[in-house]
Amino acid sequence: xxxxxxxxxxxxxxxxxxxxxxxxxxxxxxxxxxxxxxxxxxxxxxxxxxxxxxxxxxxxxxxxxxxxxxxxxxxxxxxxxxxxxxxxxxxxxxxxxxxxxxxxxxxxxxxxxxxxxxxxxxxxxxxxxxxxxxxxxxxxxxxxxxxxxxxxxxxxxxxxxxxxxxxxxxxxxxxxxxxxxxxxxxxxxxxxxxxxxxxxxxxxxxxxxxxxxxxxxxxxxxx
Numbered sequence: 001x002x003x004x005x006x007x008x009x010x011x012x013x014x015x016x017x018x019x020x021x022x023x024x025x026x027x028x029x030x031x032x033x034x035x036x037x038x039x040x041x042x043x044x045x046x047x048x049x050x051x052x053x054x055x056x057x058x059x060x061x062x063x064x065x066x067x068x069x070x071x072x073x074x075x076x077x078x079x080x081x082x083x084x085x086x087x088x089x090x091x092x093x094x095x096x097x098x099x100x101x102x103x104x105x106x107x108x109x110x111x112x113x114x115x116x117x118x119x120x121x122x123x124x125x126x127x128x129x130x131x132x133x134x135x136x137x138x139x140x141x142x143x144x145x146x147x148x149x150x151x152x153x154x155x156x157x158x159x160x161x162x163x164x165x166x167x168x169x170x171x172x173x174x175x176x177x178x179x180x181x182x183x184x185x186x187x188x189x190x191x192x193x194x195x196x197x198x199x200x201x202x203x204x205x206x207x208x209x210x211x212x213x214x215x216x217x218x219x220x221x222x223x
Contacts (some may be wrong), residue, residue: 008090108193
């Protein structure tokens with residue numbers, strides 16, 4: 001698979017542990033909304049340490065955009081990415097990804113599982129095709145939300161925040177369960193897009209099928 005060395009144009013935190021990277025776009029490089037790439041750091045000892053991250057921008061943009069959750073305690077690739085700034089260099093491969101838009105439906109994201117959906121929603125919004133889709137976005141608390149204002153602007157009343165560890169008035173508490181899914185979703189015969197940790201995706205898909213969703217209607221990926 002081809003590799004491209006790309007300069008970092010911008011690098012800044014957008015919340016306490018998620019860092020946004022704007023990268024130079026190689027000539028002819030293109031991807032579909034929802035796809036990811038393998039990323040390594042162009043430094044000795046790190047050039048073969050590739051990890052998957054999802055594009056959050058659009059292929060038609062002049063640059064590439066990634067939003068990465070930083071795990072400093074792991075002392076791995078994302079910890080090193082926390083030290084990467086404008087002017088540094090990353091290595092990316094060709095795009096890939098399991099999440100592709102197949103029509104309106106319910107998008108369910110846990111944490112950074114929102115990243116493929118950001119690109120998809122931006123594309124649909126540009127093409128005025130967001131009608132009929134809804135987002136349920138689960139996080140520990142409001143401080144963990146990525147692009148919340150933009151998602152709300154695009155989806156309006158079809159944007160639902162679900163907070164599992166936050167108890168302020170007006171916020172939803174506790175993990176997503178079948179009771180919450182029934183509350184948020186009226187029709188289980190539609191398409192469902194699910195992305196988050198492996199356990200999140202497994203649990204949500206099991207609950208959806210228990211509630212009547214068909215296995216072929218589940219479009220999944222892991223963050």
